[in-house]
Amino acid sequence: MTLTVNEHNLHKSVYLVAIPLYTPAFYPVPDNMVSENAGNREKVVLAYSGGLDTSVAIKWLQDKYNLDVIAVAINVGQPPSSDDIVARALRNGAIKAEFVDAKKEFVEEYIWPSLKANAMYEDVYPLSTAIARPLIVKILVEIAQREGAKYIAHGCTAKGNDQVRFDVGIVSLDPSIGIIGPMREWVMTREEEIEYAQQNNIEIIVKKENPFSVDENLWGRSCECGVLEDAWIEPPEEAWGWTTNPKDAPDEPEYVEVEFEKGIPKALNGEKLDGVELIQKLDAIACKHGVGRIDHVEDRLVGIKSRETYECPAATVLTLAHRALEFLTLQKDVLEFKKIIEQRFSQIAYNGLWFGVLRESIDAFVDQTQEFVTGTVRVRLFKGNAMVVGRKSPYSLYEEGLATYAVGDEFDHKSATGFIYCWGLPNRTAAKAHKK
Numbered sequence: 001m002t003l004t005v006n007e008h009n010l011h012k013s014v015y016l017v018a019i020p021l022y023t024p025a026f027y028p029v030p031d032n033m034v035s036e037n038a039g040n041r042e043k044v045v046l047a048y049s050g051g052l053d054t055s056v057a058i059k060w061l062q063d064k065y066n067l068d069v070i071a072v073a074i075n076v077g078q079p080p081s082s083d084d085i086v087a088r089a090l091r092n093g094a095i096k097a098e099f100v101d102a103k104k105e106f107v108e109e110y111i112w113p114s115l116k117a118n119a120m121y122e123d124v125y126p127l128s129t130a131i132a133r134p135l136i137v138k139i140l141v142e143i144a145q146r147e148g149a150k151y152i153a154h155g156c157t158a159k160g161n162d163q164v165r166f167d168v169g170i171v172s173l174d175p176s177i178g179i180i181g182p183m184r185e186w187v188m189t190r191e192e193e194i195e196y197a198q199q200n201n202i203e204i205i206v207k208k209e210n211p212f213s214v215d216e217n218l219w220g221r222s223c224e225c226g227v228l229e230d231a232w233i234e235p236p237e238e239a240w241g242w243t244t245n246p247k248d249a250p251d252e253p254e255y256v257e258v259e260f261e262k263g264i265p266k267a268l269n270g271e272k273l274d275g276v277e278l279i280q281k282l283d284a285i286a287c288k289h290g291v292g293r294i295d296h297v298e299d300r301l302v303g304i305k306s307r308e309t310y311e312c313p314a315a316t317v318l319t320l321a322h323r324a325l326e327f328l329t330l331q332k333d334v335l336e337f338k339k340i341i342e343q344r345f346s347q348i349a350y351n352g353l354w355f356g357v358l359r360e361s362i363d364a365f366v367d368q369t370q371e372f373v374t375g376t377v378r379v380r381l382f383k384g385n386a387m388v389v390g391r392k393s394p395y396s397l398y399e400e401g402l403a404t405y406a407v408g409d410e411f412d413h414k415s416a417t418g419f420i421y422c423w424g425l426p427n428r429t430a431a432k433a434h435k436k
């Protein structure tokens with residue numbers, strides 16, 4: 001529903017559009033569209049979502065900084081806007097507006113490397129918002145370079161991690177580009193933004209005010225603000241947008257089988273799928289079973305603790321399955337060392353240092369460990385819970401002959417006492433010495 005806000009319809013229409021519940025598998029993809037008007041000022045590339053903030057920012061950047069605005073909408077798997085946001089950016093004065101479908105690149109260059117690293121910030125958050133930011137930055141920088149734009153603008157606030165990820169990402173890729181954060185500079189409330197839009201004839205879609213701040217992409221949904229700011233209050237059902245409440249999930253469990261090649265998921269339930277499809281299909285199944293809800297108080301880079309809920313159904317199942325396959329195929333020392341690296345990887349991704357030598361080097365290490373992480377994992381989904389119940393691999397290090405307590409035992413029992421003698425020797429020695 002498109003609304004041109006004017007004095008007559010503002011009050012009646014502002015709160016009309018309900019926020020739909022959807023599962024991520026069914027997002028239609030808007031048509032790619034590039035269109036051009038003439039401009040003659042310095043240019044700024046705006047990370048544009050079609051929402052109130054970035055619609056207002058088009059006009060604000062022209063007025064405040066005398067810049068021509070190139071609006072860029074990047075799809076990393078979030079639900080589409082209810083109208084053609086690209087055309088609306090042009091109607092709102094952008095000299096050029098571009099839609100980039102980046103889902104495939106998001107999966108292959110950001111999600112899979114993170115999955116191989118079992119990335120989980122503070123052990124619980126699969127970094128869904130965090131790892132999409134560097135990709136968005138990379139595309140903005142490429143467009144700025146192509147268009148000869150001197151500036152990039154984004155709609156991040158001054159209190160979050162995302163501004164860090166944008167700003168540090170941009171300087172890491174092209175330090176010559178200037179950065180403008182309109183939302184950090186203006187002091188408009190939501191109501192004042194609507195008024196500004198009204199005064200300046202900016203066409204906006206005015207939705208029923210969402211009490212939460214939500215960010216969505218293929219890897220998950222982040223939700224904060226509103227009643228969630230009280231860390232003691234259980235997240236209300238409205239805070240969840242993707243997943244079925246586990247109490248209403250099917251009464252029968254469902255099994256999924258994920259096939260990995262060198263750490264990358266290649267097939268779901270025996271069907272070979274490309275990464276985007278695999279994640280979308282798995283999301284739909286896991287959402288139905290209420291899997292992937294996370295409630296966390298996390299440490300932002302800017303020093304603030306914040307409470308956020310996440311829904312990461314596919315990320316939860318795939319990370320669980322991937323780890324299970326690693327437990328089957330990697331040696332103990334590799335697992336132990338990789339755990340440290342994984343933690344560091346997660347901090348790097350969270351803290352906006354994606355484009356750096358350390359992450360690239362960690363990627364190389366992680367890739368090396370994935371050489372034999374090939375095989376299939378079976379996961380049982382039931383009422384909000386995902387549990388690995390089977391795993392197999394041509395490179396399995398699990399040997400039944402060594403593990404069994406039944407017939408066919410191949411373990412050399414005689415070696416046990418000698419090994420234990422040596423293993424316990426330091427303690428034996430210390431115990432004697434300390435008695436003195």
Ligand code: ARG
Pocket residue numbers: 127129130161162213214215222223224308
């Ligand atoms: N806290 C998460 C992060 O920094 C998500 C931030 C965006 N969340 C939101 N609800 N807009 O990665």
